[in-house]
Amino acid sequence: MPVDAELEKRVSRIALVAHDQMKDRMIDWARTHADVLSKFELFGTGTTGGRIADEVQLQITPLKSGPLGGDAQIGAMIAEGRLDMLIFFIDPMSALPHDVDVKSLLRLATLYNTILAINEATASRVLNCVLPTD
Numbered sequence: 001m002p003v004d005a006e007l008e009k010r011v012s013r014i015a016l017v018a019h020d021q022m023k024d025r026m027i028d029w030a031r032t033h034a035d036v037l038s039k040f041e042l043f044g045t046g047t048t049g050g051r052i053a054d055e056v057q058l059q060i061t062p063l064k065s066g067p068l069g070g071d072a073q074i075g076a077m078i079a080e081g082r083l084d085m086l087i088f089f090i091d092p093m094s095a096l097p098h099d100v101d102v103k104s105l106l107r108l109a110t111l112y113n114t115i116l117a118i119n120e121a122t123a124s125r126v127l128n129c130v131l132p133t134d
Contacts (some may be wrong), residue, residue, distance in 0.1 A: 011084040011115065011130035015043040015074045016052060019067060019091035023048055026089045029120050030056045036127055043083070045070030071101040075108045085115040085130065089121045 014037070018026035030037060031050050037058055042053050054062050057074070064070040066128030077083040086109050109116040115130065117123035 001119075010042070013041045013043065013077075013083050014085045014087060015045075015063075015077070015083055016048060016060070016087050017074065018048045018089040019046045019094065021091040021094055022089035023051060027051050027055050027122065029089075029123065030058065031055070033115075033124065033127055034058060036131065039131065043074070043077070045074065066101065068082075071105045075105050078105075078108045078112050078114050083114060085117075085126070087117045087127075089120070090118050 003130065016030065026048055034056050042052070042058060042060040043049070043063055044060045044090070045063045046068070049060050049062045052058050053062070063073045074083065074086065074091050078086070086105075088105070106118075108114075115126060
């Protein structure tokens with residue numbers, strides 16, 4: 001599919017992921033954008049997904065914790081064309097024992113031309129660009 005056609009595809013499924021030190025920021029960000037996020041089918045890994053459901057009251061499909069397979073679940077969704085956008089708040093200051101999983105997930109998002117935001121500024125701007133037209 002040509003890049004222009006790929007960019008015009010409707011976004012309906014978004015995964016929300018955050019490293020441990022970034023979870024509070026993700027919750028605050030999701031709370032700020034709850035009205036917009038509620039228009040999408042949401043997926044979240046482990047604690048992040050649970051906290052978004054509990055603290056922000058958004059409907060979210062829970063996946064496994066990232067290091068326990070959640071990153072792989074999201075990677076499979078990307079490879080199978082079942083995910084349109086990944087918002088992944090990465091902690092740039094912490095060494096991560098599952099860094100290989102994170103790199104694999106980012107590689108898949110890049111390979112399959114999936115919309116990817118790894119910080120609040122990008123996530124906020126991109127989210128406003130992919131609002132459903134329905």
